[in-house]
Amino acid sequence: MSIACFILKTRSFPTRPIIHGGESSSDNLVLACLKCNRRKGANLTAIDPVDRTVVIIFNPRLQVWGEHFTLVGAYIVGTTPTGRATTALLRLNDEQRVERRQVLILGQRYPPE
Numbered sequence: 001m002s003i004a005c006f007i008l009k010t011r012s013f014p015t016r017p018i019i020h021g022g023e024s025s026s027d028n029l030v031l032a033c034l035k036c037n038r039r040k041g042a043n044l045t046a047i048d049p050v051d052r053t054v055v056i057i058f059n060p061r062l063q064v065w066g067e068h069f070t071l072v073g074a075y076i077v078g079t080t081p082t083g084r085a086t087t088a089l090l091r092l093n094d095e096q097r098v099e100r101r102q103v104l105i106l107g108q109r110y111p112p113e
């Protein structure tokens with residue numbers, strides 16, 4: 001979810017996977033980088049790494065990024081169970097992503113407007 005990771009090279013992917021009854025209509029699509037899409041797959045839930053509960057992952061169509069995540073330097077930090085589970089599932093802070101964010105921050109191209 002580019003809205004979550006803010007990595008470039010985005011494409012449209014369904015927020016509710018087709019396998020779970022989602023449609024390829026504009027109201028079910030969200031821009032996402034290929035990495036996020038692959039990590040999300042057909043998942044609608046993930047495990048919050050703090051309290052180990054299963055929670056519904058962040059849906060950029062229905063939820064506000066800033067209510068579930070914050071940016072600490074180049075790291076995306078989940079501030080709610082949903083944010084933490086989504087961050088872990090999508091591996092938003094893997095080394096390559098953090099390095100890309102650092103470059104974008106230095107170029108004042110991150111976070112996007």
Ligand SMILES: [Zn+2]
Nearest residue numbers: 001005033036
């Ligand atoms: Zn992404």
